[in-house]
Amino acid sequence: MKYNCYGRVEVRKFNLKKYLRLKILEMLSTGDKHGYALAKEIFNTIGLKPNTSLLYPLLRILEKEGLISSREETHGSRVKKVYSITDKGLEYLEMNKPGINEIRLFERRMKELKELGIPDLLITLKNIYENLDKLGEKERRFLKDLVYSFRLQLRNLIGEYY
Structure with missing residues (x-):
């Protein structure tokens, strides 16, 4: 690396x-x-x-x-x-x-x-981007927590620690 x-x-x-x-x-x-x-x-x-x-x-x-x-x-x-x-x-x-x-x-x-389903994930992220203005504060917090948890899990999976 x-x-x-x-x-x-x-x-x-x-x-x-x-x-x-x-x-x-x-x-x-x-x-x-x-x-x-x-x-x-x-x-x-x-x-x-x-x-x-x-x-x-x-x-x-x-x-x-x-x-x-x-x-x-x-x-x-x-x-x-x-x-x-x-x-x-x-x-x-x-x-x-x-x-x-x-x-x-x-x-x-x-x-x-x-x-692994990465293209589908990218489409979902694109949809989030396009609909970001429609999300309320509760949905944004949930999304932020979800993304943070997802990132940590992926980093642990591939052995990347920051």
Whole structure:
């Protein structure tokens, strides 16, 4: 564990764009896919739906860099853009193999967090935030005590003492 100058544990920042970049190339190395299929596979892997305002611009960047290529295919009445990895993309993936280990660790941890119910907890916290003005003094005190108790229990569980 690494501690900062305040005695707090430093959490290593994970670069989501770097993750998506390598994950997209890795997925395309097994076969061509359209954007929705990529997003669905990412969701199935880490339990988070990638924001389209992040995913599609990244696909354009990867294409501009020559790491992937795209073509349009007609599926019924719909036209879909299908992405393929290029030789340059395969080389990039090979050069960044150490990053794949980071991807696996991130995916494993995200899956474990999902199994623990952490995403549901985050949704609950968001709902508390959005409804904070509606809570009376009694509910706020209860919430404060609950959060304090929860924090202590978690710290005891993971061995963190302040």
